[in-house]
Amino acid sequence: MESTTQHWRYDDHIPSEPDCCATIVGMVLEQLEKNGWGNKDTFGIHMAMEEAVMNAIDHGNNRSPDKTVHLVIEICGERFYSKITDQGEGFDPAKVPDPTQEENLEKDCGRGVMLIRNFVDIVLYNDKGNSLELTKQNSEAKA
Amino acid sequence: MSEFECIATEVLENATIVKFVDQRVMNPARIESLGRELLSLVDATSATGIVLNFEGVSFFSSAAINKLIKLESESKKNGLQLRLSNLRPEVRDLFSYTNLDSLFQIKDNQIDAIESL
Numbered sequence A: 001m002e003s004t005t006q007h008w009r010y011d012d013h014i015p016s017e018p019d020c021c022a023t024i025v026g027m028v029l030e031q032l033e034k035n036g037w038g039n040k041d042t043f044g045i046h047m048a049m050e051e052a053v054m055n056a057i058d059h060g061n062n063r064s065p066d067k068t069v070h071l072v073i074e075i076c077g078e079r080f081y082s083k084i085t086d087q088g089e090g091f092d093p094a095k096v097p098d099p100t101q102e103e104n105l106e107k108d109c110g111r112g113v114m115l116i117r118n119f120v121d122i123v124l125y126n127d128k129g130n131s132l133e134l135t136k137q138n139s140e141a142k143a
Numbered sequence B: 001m002s003e004f005e006c007i008a009t010e011v012l013e014n015a016t017i018v019k020f021v022d023q024r025v026m027n028p029a030r031i032e033s034l035g036r037e038l039l040s041l042v043d044a045t046s047a048t049g050i051v052l053n054f055e056g057v058s059f060f061s062s063a064a065i066n067k068l069i070k071l072e073s074e075s076k077k078n079g080l081q082l083r084l085s086n087l088r089p090e091v092r093d094l095f096s097y098t099n100l101d102s103l104f105q106i107k108d109n110q111i112d113a114i115e116s117l
Helices: A018-034 A039-060 A111-119 B028-044 B062-077 B089-097 B110-115
Strands: A008-015 A068-075 A079-085 A122-125 A131-137 B007-012 B015-020 B049-053 B081-085 B105-107
Touching (some): A008 A018, A018 A068, A039 A068, A039 A079, A039 A111, A039 A131, A039 B089, A111 B062, A111 B089, B007 B028, B015 B028, B015 B110, B028 B062, B049 B062, B062 B081, B081 B110
Parallel strands (some): B081 B105
Antiparallel strands (some): A008 A068, B007 B015
């Protein structure tokens, strides 16, 4: 039987503007649907991408018009992959306060980083902390 | 005409019921407006509590969650109770993963939320 899935690859630099994040996330959701990803996995990827790209725009590049976010995204029926790189100073994810601790519950920081970890299978930061790679397998894909 | 852009409100029994206009609560500018509108309810309502009904909401970013945390804090200061209801399983998971279900009282539906006030 002919496969209806298709490999989609995106590789480009986007301006540090929130509207660009929404456009990219919209493209990702469209490709996930085309490749037969289920609601739960799609929600997880949506969450991870939204948080990662907005972190890059807001905290990495400080929404500077002189800086861009480099995005590589690959989607097929079985696997999602993305590499998100900003032009900021980077950060140490190990030093981000645990937002689930009672004393941090009402603080704003760290929740996005933690959600990214929860919603994809693999999260890898580079040493500088200005680039991360996300990988998720389609939990409903047939072996 | 409603004074709000991001929420719709009505008063039922002892509660101000709030529904979200956007299905996906993720746009930063809209989230800022949402935060302001939610906080304005704290002073304006004469009800016992506020019920945030998530019916129709399919996505809620961490920035939007931060606005709810602010609302919870301000509600508490003003003696108002806050309830969340009608969350889709995926959105409900957000609150579990982040341990925020220990901060917010989450009910399955609006009736349970009103009765718990």
